[in-house]
Amino acid sequence: xxxFSAVKSLSTPTITTRSTPSSNPKPSFPFPFPSPASAGAGSxxxxxxxxxxxxxxxxxxxxxxxxxxxxQRVTSPSNHDKALVTRREALDLYEDMALxxxxxxxxxxxxxxxxxxxxxxxxxxxxxxxTGFIRLxxxxxxxxxTYRDHVHALSKGVPARAVMxxxxxKTTGCCRGQGGSMHMFSAPHNFLxxxxxIGEGIPVATGAAFSSRYRHEVLKEASPxxxxxxxxxxxxxxxxxxxxxxxxxxxxxLWKLPIVFVVENNLxxxxxxxxxxxxxxxxxxxxxxxxxPGVPVDGMDVLKVREVAKEAIERARSGExxxxxxxxxxxxxxxxxxxxxxxxxxxxxxxxxARDPILALKKYILEHDLASESELKGIEKKVDxxxxxxVEFADASPFPPRSQLLENVFADPKGFGVGPDGKYRCExxxxxxxxxxx
Amino acid sequence: xxxxxxxxxPLRASSxxxxxxxxxxxxxxxxxPAGRKGSxxxxxxxxxxxxxxxxxxxGGNLIANAVAAKSEASAKSTDSKxxxxxxxxxxxxxxxxxxxxxxxxxxxxxxxxxxYGGSYKVTKxxxxxxxxxxxxxxxxxxxxxxxxxxxxxxxxxxxxVEGMNMGFLLLAFNQISNNCGMLHYTSGGQFTIPxxxxxxxxxxxxxxxxxxxxxxxxxxxIPGLQMVACSTPYxxxxxxxxxxxxxxxxxxxxxxxxxxxxxxxPDEDYICCLEEAEMVRPGxxxxxxxxxxxxxxxxxxxxxxxxxxxxxxxxxxxxxxxFDLYTIGNSVKKTHRVLIVEECMRTGGIGxxxxxxxxxxxxxxxxxxxxxxxxxxxxxxxxxxxxxxxLVQPAQIVAAVEQLCQ
Numbered sequence: 001x002x003x004f005s006a007v008k009s010l011s012t013p014t015i016t017t018r019s020t021p022s023s024n025p026k027p028s029f030p031f032p033f034p035s036p037a038s039a040g041a042g043s044x045x046x047x048x049x050x051x052x053x054x055x056x057x058x059x060x061x062x063x064x065x066x067x068x069x070x071x072q073r074v075t076s077p078s079n080h081d082k083a084l085v086t087r088r089e090a091l092d093l094y095e096d097m098a099l100x101x102x103x104x105x106x107x108x109x110x111x112x113x114x115x116x117x118x119x120x121x122x123x124x125x126x127x128x129x130x131t132g133f134i135r136l137x138x139x140x141x142x143x144x145x146t147y148r149d150h151v152h153a154l155s156k157g158v159p160a161r162a163v164m165x166x167x168x169x170k171t172t173g174c175c176r177g178q179g180g181s182m183h184m185f186s187a188p189h190n191f192l193x194x195x196x197x198i199g200e201g202i203p204v205a206t207g208a209a210f211s212s213r214y215r216h217e218v219l220k221e222a223s224p225x226x227x228x229x230x231x232x233x234x235x236x237x238x239x240x241x242x243x244x245x246x247x248x249x250x251x252x253x254l255w256k257l258p259i260v261f262v263v264e265n266n267l268x269x270x271x272x273x274x275x276x277x278x279x280x281x282x283x284x285x286x287x288x289x290x291x292x293p294g295v296p297v298d299g300m301d302v303l304k305v306r307e308v309a310k311e312a313i314e315r316a317r318s319g320e321x322x323x324x325x326x327x328x329x330x331x332x333x334x335x336x337x338x339x340x341x342x343x344x345x346x347x348x349x350x351x352x353x354a355r356d357p358i359l360a361l362k363k364y365i366l367e368h369d370l371a372s373e374s375e376l377k378g379i380e381k382k383v384d385x386x387x388x389x390x391v392e393f394a395d396a397s398p399f400p401p402r403s404q405l406l407e408n409v410f411a412d413p414k415g416f417g418v419g420p421d422g423k424y425r426c427e428x429x430x431x432x433x434x435x436x437x438x
Numbered sequence: 439x440x441x442x443x444x445x446x447x448p449l450r451a452s453s454x455x456x457x458x459x460x461x462x463x464x465x466x467x468x469x470x471p472a473g474r475k476g477s478x479x480x481x482x483x484x485x486x487x488x489x490x491x492x493x494x495x496x497g498g499n500l501i502a503n504a505v506a507a508k509s510e511a512s513a514k515s516t517d518s519k520x521x522x523x524x525x526x527x528x529x530x531x532x533x534x535x536x537x538x539x540x541x542x543x544x545x546x547x548x549x550x551x552x553x554y555g556g557s558y559k560v561t562k563x564x565x566x567x568x569x570x571x572x573x574x575x576x577x578x579x580x581x582x583x584x585x586x587x588x589x590x591x592x593x594x595x596x597x598x599v600e601g602m603n604m605g606f607l608l609l610a611f612n613q614i615s616n617n618c619g620m621l622h623y624t625s626g627g628q629f630t631i632p633x634x635x636x637x638x639x640x641x642x643x644x645x646x647x648x649x650x651x652x653x654x655x656x657x658x659x660i661p662g663l664q665m666v667a668c669s670t671p672y673x674x675x676x677x678x679x680x681x682x683x684x685x686x687x688x689x690x691x692x693x694x695x696x697x698x699x700x701x702x703x704p705d706e707d708y709i710c711c712l713e714e715a716e717m718v719r720p721g722x723x724x725x726x727x728x729x730x731x732x733x734x735x736x737x738x739x740x741x742x743x744x745x746x747x748x749x750x751x752x753x754x755x756x757x758x759x760x761f762d763l764y765t766i767g768n769s770v771k772k773t774h775r776v777l778i779v780e781e782c783m784r785t786g787g788i789g790x791x792x793x794x795x796x797x798x799x800x801x802x803x804x805x806x807x808x809x810x811x812x813x814x815x816x817x818x819x820x821x822x823x824x825x826x827x828x829l830v831q832p833a834q835i836v837a838a839v840e841q842l843c844q
Contacts, residue, residue, distance in 0.1 A: 142593070176626035185625035192592055193625065200612055203582040207589020214595060218571055219542055244612075247582035254577070408627035411685035415664045417713045417760025420767040420799050424713070425760075 083368040084303045090361070090370045091379065093302055096135055097127040097358045098383045100151035103160060104333075106387050107150065107167060111337050115395075116167045119196075120181045123151040125300075125332035128357035129264050130155045132305025133232055136313055140229040142190040142212075144205035147182035148264075148331075149194045152234060158186045164390040170397035177400045178408065198235065199242035202261070205233035206248045209259035209316075227317035228258035235262075238269030240283045249290040249324065256321035260312045261287075263326040264299065270335040271343045287324030299327030300355040303364065330355075406432045521704045527697040529671035530560045530636075533678035534598065536707070538568060541596060544682055547574040547583055548600030548637075557602050558638055558697050584610035584635065588617040592629040596682060604639030604691065605651040618687040619662035634681045636690035638697070640731055640781055641829055645694070647817035650825075654691055654758050655787045665758040666712055667691040667730040671701040673756060676710025684712060691758070693731045715762035721751035724839055725769040727792060728779040729755045732830060736779050739835035748839060758788050761795050770796060774805040775842045779830055784812040809838050 085093065104122040111120055123130065126148075134143060134155035145152040153163050158174055166173025167181055174186050175194075184194040192208055195201035212229040215221045223229045239245055240263060252259050263283050267274045275281050287294025293315075297308045305327060312323035330352035334341030365371050410416065413426035425431050524532065538544045546552075546561055552575035555562030565573040576583040580601065587597040601607040607614065618631055641650040654665055664686050668674035674692070681688035710716075718733065719740060728736045733754045740750050751769050755761060770776055776796060778789040789810040796808055811830040819825055 144589075174626065175624060175628070178626050179624040183624040185621075185628050187625070187628040192589070192629070193621070195616075197612060197616060200585065200616055203585020203613060204589035204592065204617060206582065207586035207591070208593050209589075210586055211590040211593035211595050214545065214571060214590070215593075218545075218569070243579075244582050244585065247577070247579035248586075250577060251579065251582060251586065408623045408625075409662050410664075411622050411627070411630040411632070414713055415662075415684075415686045415760065417757070418762050418764045420763045422764040 083364075083370060084307070085370075087370045090365050091375070092135060093131050093306070094358070094361055094365065094371075094376060095379045095383060096131040096155055097302065097361065098380055099154055099160065099386065100127045100130060101358055102380075102383050102387045103150060103154060103163070103390075106164075106391060108333070108337060110164075110167070110391065116169070116181070118180060118182075119147065119336050119338065120167070121148040121336045122333045123148055123331070125352060125356070126264055126266060126329045127151060128302035128305050128361075129234070129262065129299045129327045129329055132302045133234075133260070133262060133309040133313075136306065136309050137230065137232070138225045140190065140223050140225055141313075142192050142205070142208045142229065142231045143234070144192045144201045144208065144231065145184070145194060145234045146198060146201060146236065146239070147194075147196050148236075149184045150181070153184045153186065153189075153191050153194075156186070156191045157189045158184065158191055160386050160390040161393040162186070164387075165394040165397050168394040168397070169399065170394055171400040171404065172393070172397040176404065176408070178404075198239040199244040202233050202235060202239070202244050202248045205231045205259060206252055206257060209252065209257035209322075210255065212258050213255065213319075225317060228319055230313050230316040231257075231259045232313075233259060233261050234264060236269065237263065237265040237267060237274040237283065238272065238277065239263075240265075240286070241278055246286075246290075249287070249292065249322070252322040253290045253292045256319060258316035258319065259322045260309070260316055261322060261324045263324070264329050265326055266329050266331045268331070268335070268344060270339065273343075282326075284324055284326035292322050292324055294324045294326065296326045296328065299329030300352065300357050300360065302357050302361050403433045405434055519702060521702045523700060523702045524671060525697065526668075526671045526674050526692075526699040526701075527558055527560050529675040529701075529703060530668075530678050530692065531562065531564070533675035534561065534682070535564060535567075537679055537682040538564070538572070541682075543594060544596045544598065545572045545574065545590070546598045546600065547576055547587055549576055549578055549602045551575060551600050556600065558692075558694075560692075560697075561600070580606050580609040581611075581613055585613040585617060587633050587635075588613055588621065588631055591631045591633045591687075592621065596632045596634075598634045598636065598682060601635065601637030603649050603651075603694075604637045604653045605648055607635065607637065607653060608651075608656070610635075611656075614657065614663070614689075615660050619660040623662055630685050631687045632682075632685050633687045634678075634684075634690055635687070636678070636681075636692060638692045638694040640691075640693040640695065641813070641818050641825065642694040644820055644822055644825055645818075646820050650818035652782045652787075652813070654689075655782045657689055658759050658788060658791060662687065663759065664688045664712060665691065666756055667693075667758055669693070669696060669730050669733045669754055669756070671699055672703045673710050673716060673754075675703060676708055677712065677756070680709040680712045683709065688712065691730060695731055696734075710756070713757050713760060713762060715765040716754040716756050717751075717765065718754050719750065719752040721749040721773070723749040723773055724751065724775040724777060724842055725766070725773045726750050726752045726777045726779060726835070726839070727755050727766060728752065729758060729788070730781060732779045732781050735830060735832050736835055739832040739839070742832065742836050743839055746836075746840075748843065750839060755792070761792060763795065763799055766792075766796065767800055770800045771803045774803055776804065776806075776808045777835070777838050777842055778808065778810040778812075779835055779838075780810070780812050781829060782812055783815045784810070785815050787812050806842055809842055811835060811838055 100123060104124050107120060107122060110116050130151045134152065143152055143156050150163055154160060162174035163184060166175055166177060166179060166184060169177045171177050174184060179185060179194060182194060182196040185191060192204060193201060209231040216228055265274065265283060269277065284294035284296045295308055298304045308325055312325055315323055332353060362376055366373065414424050416425040419425045546564065550557055551561040552565035552570055552573045561573060584599050587599040590597050618633060621629055621631055639651060639653055657663060657665060666677050666688060668677045677690060681690050726736050736752055740752055743750050751773055753765060753769055778792055780787055780789045782788050789812050793808050793810055811834055814828045816828055818828055
């Protein structure tokens, strides 16, 4: 049985949901997860092979750095006769993942050419998680991310130009050049950041979910989504040992907040293996400890992620509360562009490179005749053009002027106080240039 | 560049004003490039009036005697006087309740704020009136529920987060510094965080080191944050309301020992400007700058000083960040001598910053070095005698003034 039903069965939603009927007759619990017989609760992961047989779905294991199998990797998701997605959906997913990948590759190039600086954390390899979840959201839904946020922003709809210009530190960036790689924000897209300290975004996401419930119950505002506006919180395996994670699991479940906690378990927190840092490395099991469903999913398979995401988002939207989803995924590059990435073994990397989510989706699309090779190539070209345009735009944009330095410190600049002359400092037209004393 | 400034709250019609209208003078509280906007009634407890910025206050119109005595105002309470009498914690509650009535987005979150009514009863009765979602009892997770307040604020709510004791907010430092303070800036101005973080701090009666902390010195460097400290029922209510209405994140420091102060406050709607200092006792000889509970130690010392023939000017700075350099500066220019009396510890305290600001701006007006009396740099001891020696006492203030005025 699925992990969802193991915890509680979905009852009739209390708020109207499901504006679009499901397009396939699969059971509503998409997560075909037999209880892992060989792994006792909390036991250390053994060097078990990951089987991606199309006929028998296998239990998810956290992959240690010694994991490998000689078995042929089947990189495509389960081969059902009927496709899990429509053509339009498949192409949208493909384009979004291709955009994410191309963007990050361009970031690496630009970084080494001296166009962007500081800590830049790339998302290569994890695209299925961002695309699988975020493309299901409605405009009123919110996303909170970490420092590895470029692709989350792109999936949410923030224009590539705005993100690239932000990375170049230009004033046309989504945060006027003031945030940088680790602090992407976009109010029109309900993209709430971009946080440099791990874990500190989770309470913000919990607050956004709280506000969703508040708007519905106290302010009596109806959301266009037909239910509650949902918040997604993305974070990594390292964050799951942090206090804020557990505190927010508690509060979210306590108040049945419309939030999905998405763990992007890429097995490494810089150079710290998840298995070396965590007493019980199975993260999804920690959800039920707080009373919410915990669901593992193959994070290299966008269709599997999407199925789980659909369920979790609908749960939240209908007022049933939060879900903890653990995505097994992998970053192809180092932790950041400054990371020499010496600790991860080549065979582990090769194992996951073979499970590249974009190639897997491509194979799926072609096998199910959802599109032709040339159409996919066309999408890739389109994406490349978007990225090129973004770079040109960022290059041509101006750097922030001196007058911008103090502009956004306070929403109400009276906060700079009253100067010796009795006037508010902000009343001095030259104030934001910093000529006045703060 | 000049953002929309707050407009003053309109005066509600009040029958109390009828017979005594000639006693009150209206003035505008807020400055705006376009000229004066709106007017606000500023009434003191014994019917004396004041207007707008404190610098236009005339001598004798102010509370000359502000020693913290619980029954002090009882001698003045008569039915014919306008306004109503209440205790400081009730004034805070009144301000909070009025703002919650006025704007349904204002909500409260914190430990025991709901069913328990708040550990100092500031939120008593509010959960019954507004419900458990608007007055949210949180689990004991300061960092996370403060962050939750920030997240809610980004999405349009106006949370008031209570730290049961200000010291507990040390656990929320991550969220207060990184998110409250910085999120507006790092988002390029896209998200505002109109959050109020409040709670009791300061040294109480033998509460022990960890419950006797002064967090204003720790928070003062955080960019993007405003800090105010209330000291009377009048300014407690006014600052609470102003903080809630402000678009900036504001930390409102209350003091454990001041919650039972009684004062008569106006019935009308009023706010206190967040960036202003309060003139407590005008004088000519020496400027004493203080805030929160130390105001009362200063006023007690002032009694003694006046008897000895001194004429101190006492200013409650109220706004800990930013400093009201206009009120302070005018005083320095008049008296040329400055004494700062604070409850912070000496190192890196509010006094240290204030000293620097005065030296930077008013060096030429000083006839003597700025004296600063702060608490000792020790963890507050439990023993009563040791605790007393940790804090600045009135006798030390008298001695410091005498030294300054030599």
